[in-house]
Amino acid sequence: MAELITVDDPDDPRLGDYTGLTDVELRRRREPAEGLFIAEGEKVIRRALNAGYTMRSMLLSAKWTEVMRDVIDEATAPVYAVTPELAERVTGYHVHRGALASMQRRPLSDVRTLLAPAEGGVRRVAVFEDIVDHANLGAAFRNAAALGVDAVLLTPRCADPLYRRAVKVSMGSVFHVPWTRLTSWPQDLGLLREAGFTTAALCLSDRSITLDELVARRHEKLALVFGTEGDGLTPQALAEADAHVRIPMDAGVDSLNVAAASAVAFYATRTDPA
Template sequence: MAVVIEVEDPGDPRLADYRDLRDVQLRRHLESAEGLFLAEGEKVVRRAVEAGHGPRSFLMAPRWLDGLADVLDRTDAPCYVVSEALAEEVTGFHVHRGALASLHRRPLPAVDDVLAGARSVLVLEDLVDHTNVGAVFRSGAALGFDAVLLSPRCADPLYRRAVKVGMGAVFTLPWTRLPDWREALPDLSRRGFTTVALTLAQDAVPVEDAVAGVDHLALVLGSEGHGLSGRWQEGADRRAVIPMQAGIDSLNVAAASAVACYVAARR
């Protein structure tokens, strides 16, 4: 059972995991160095723990103790109870969902393990916005995709904002980073996947046509600014586009992923 500890000093060193959550650079360094990530909100905290991530500690306002009592009963990690005003002072923002948890990261699995048994895979190249990464995970999980592969420069799916936007989908959808960005798509083709790249290329066909009849699908999405690199566009087996009305050429990558995942799920 978690040890409940009331804290009144915002400078208490035991709260270090939760400090300055709006400072992205600082958080990246801290979370990488300490091997931790944060979950925010009762549902997300619960999903993280149920997925097997070991808690380092919890931080919450008193009103959330009852709602997470069963989670706290299953761990001996400390639970720091603070006022909502003190939580905001420590974290740098209003923690309106009331509960945070610091959890241990696990080593990333091998690509072979992530793809084992997978039929539909999302492949992300250089998505740098945590909100978009979280939204793509959420769409993939909701619409029946089996795994996610990320290029080395993609934003961290375990960053607090990504986890929150994705409603904890990162805990249930197998994922890892690609060790070899340059050969990623040919490697997927050799594994039996048909790689379909979302792009505005001239030879792109409507996405419903590109995924029709595909058994093992790897749906490839590019960065927020320039989309897919030339290498990944050319290396894909097929190029696909979401048809638009005149005057609009593309959707935000999060919205595009939802549309494409829906179409792919119905193939």
């Protein structure tokens, strides 16, 4: 059982993991370097723990103590009780959900290991190129979890899916979808090809087929590749892809943001519809 420690000094070094949470650039550099991420809110904290992540510490306001009582009782990490005002001074924003936890990151798998787990079964993969918006990435991870995508691959310049906002938007789904980063882009699409995947780039091009046509081809292993909303996939990525695929649209609309497009594509390509 963790001891509930009352803290009344915003400069207390024990709260260091929670400082400056609104400073995106600082947190983007600091969190991976220090091997931590922040889970915000009761549900997300519970999902991180249920997924096997180790808690470094927890910070909460007094009224959330009973809500999180079972977590506190089982915790081996310190739990800090603070006033809402002090939490805001430390983090830089009003903590609406009342509880934050600093969690330990786990080492990422290499791509080949992720694509060929001992138990097999990886048949549908999502690849995201240079998605820098944390909310879009978090929503895409939630779509992947909900619609049965087996793994997610991120290019080197993609946002951090364990950044607080991405985790929050995903509602903790990022903890349940295996993912890793590619190291050489777009050359690493060749690793997918070696593993037997057909790579399908979502884009508008002269050679693009419709999503329905892609589904009709019944590829045994399929990797769906998504780019940014503004510029789409880079020419280099498009050149490496096996197929170009478009989502037919009406009313003069020619694109969706990556969260919406991924939901449509994941739903259409499900291999075992419920």
